[in-house]
Amino acid sequence: MTQIFLSLAAALGGLSVAAGAFASHALREKISERSLEIFETGARYQMYHALALLLVALLISRTQSPQPTLIASGWLFIIGIALFSGSLYALSLSGIKSLGAIAPLGGAAFLAGWGALAFSAWSLKF
Secondary structure (H helix, E strand, O other): OHHHHHHHHHHHHHHHHHHHHHHHHHHOOOOOHHHHHHHHHHHHHHHHHHHHHHHHHHHHHHOOOOOHHHHHHHHHHHHHHHHHHHHHHHHHHHOOHHHHHOHHHHHHHHHHHHHHHHHHHOOOOO
């Protein structure tokens, strides 16, 4: 699990940087200011949660027997990135407002991931 989460954290973090650069350079003149803000919010939250996933991977690597809630937190961060950031990217590029309804599901996954991480933290054994 450590290798999967580390690899995904690195890939998602890098893609977040690429998304931010794309927004800054390629999209600035092509979409509205509001759409640009939405896109940048997706990139920012993607980076935050790529770093959170990196933390989860490092914690898993340091524990003797990783707890299921710790592993679940990693998957929840990945799901949250896909749903939250993905829907914001799609919304800002397409203008289809109904895509905004998906973002709260990603936000809920983020919250559940942080909750699972907090729950795991109480009984981590190094």
